[in-house]
Amino acid sequence: MGPARHRGPARAGTGPGPRRLEEITRAAWLLLRCSHPESVLAVTVIVTALALTAGRGPTYATLMAAAVLAGQLWVGWTNDLVDAAQDREQGRPDKPLATGEISEAAVKRAAYTALVLAIPLSIATGLVSALAHLTALLAAAEYNRSLKRTPYSVLPYAFAFGMVPAFVTEGPPITHAPPLWATAAAALLGAGAHFTQTLTGLEGLPARLGRRATSIAGPALMAAAALTVGLGASHRSTLLYVGLASAMGLLAATAVAAVADKPKLAFRFTLATAAAVTATVLAAGVSF
Secondary structure: OOOOOOOOOOOOOOOOOHHHHHHHHHHHHHHHHHOOHHHHHHHHHHHHHHHHHHOOHHHHHHHHHHHHHHHHHHHHHHHHHHHHHHHHHHOOOOOHHHHOOOOHHHHHHHHHHHHHHHHHHHHHOOHHHHHHHHHHHHHHHHHHHHHOOOOOOHHHHHHHHHOHHHHHHOOOOOOOOOOHHHHHHHHHHHHHHHHHHHHHOOOOHHHHHOHHHHHHHHHHHHHHHHHHHHHHOOOOOHHHHHHHHHHHHHHHHHHHHHHOOOHHHHHHHHHHHHHHHHHHHHHOOOOO
């Protein structure tokens, strides 16, 4: 029979084992939870839809989607990094950094990676378009770094959202300035979102106004955004006004949830309102 042959060690490169795969999946899940995923998804989908209907074409719309996704992930992760100590003090179980489920180093690496990707992806959408997106990200960074606890906390939201129409239209193959009403509506939408989002933990201007005033201010600003769309759009139709009326219904639900001290539900109604206004603009054939 002869001596048994030595088989040698198992070959490397056959892929990660079940335990390693579980670790990777868990890390990805924790990073997703740190990123403010609902906001990330909503903003990315809305901007992509606007880009497609504005005539940017599938290639540029895809680049824009990737740029916005990377940018929003960076904003979400840096926000949680800035708030980590406060979230720990408050014992927030919904914040993986606060519970110690994930390290700050891991979130920092992810945030820097997202930013490194967001910059060239933005530039690939067109120089002026990139300028709009990157200045919006700069405003978000300034909010996270210094403005979120000041009376000026609403300004970065209004500015960043107000840049969305320029990001959509100021690039090839269309390259034109967006109408003023679109910029104004987007800025009002962003300001309203700020007030409803901070209901989970009042800070900045909402903290100075108080919960009741903040509960009213968010829906009121978003209602003003819907009204601006209705008055500013050159192509008006029954569908446009029916859709905007539906958005107003969602805003009423937002206000009720806010007054009833259900901040997370109020913010979800806010995202639904933003989606409804966008869908209405698209379905009604409003161009900007």
